[in-house]
Amino acid sequence: MFKLAISGVLCFICAYLGIVGKNYYDKRCAYLKDFMNFTSSLRNGISYSQDRLPQIGRNFIASGNVKRGFYSNLSAYLEIADSGGGTREQIEKCFDSKYLSKADKVVIKDFFFELGKYDYDTQMSKLEFTCAQMKKTVEKAEKESKTTGNLLAKLGLILGIAIMIILA
Secondary structure (H helix, E strand, O other): OHHHHHHHHHHHHHHHHHHHHHHHHHHHHHHHHHHHHHHHHHHHHHHOOOOOHHHHHHHHHHOOOOOOHHHHHHHHHHHHHHOOOOOHHHHHHHOOOOOOOHHHHHHHHHHHHHOOOOOHHHHHHHHHHHHHHHHHHHHHHHHHHHHHHHHHHHHHHHHHHHHHHHHO
């Protein structure tokens, strides 16, 4: 009876770890999609209505799920931008998410650090480049989420069942 209880707990733990792994990939994908949507919103706001960054950012935050990672990071960045800009370290701290890869962090941090430091044409070309780069990154993240994320969830459950069978 004790073995069965222990094997049940181990099965639950393995299944839970698989779900946590899948959740990691899903959150990374959601963060990158939110960033891509923000760059698109920023591009439209700058080129069509010629709004300023804080206004575009606040409108974007108001239209989305504030509890998600990118929205809270963007809000922290806007506070720094309102106070007259910030150092590279402050901006890096704003966009330090445990769900992003190192390459993702570099792209996002560099984008926000360079934002507003160039003339209109250069800024728009950098924005277009970042949008194109993020589109590829989001497609890759969605593929990883579907393959690796689902694999982790299934392997966790199968490993838990295998442990139950071995201990029973």
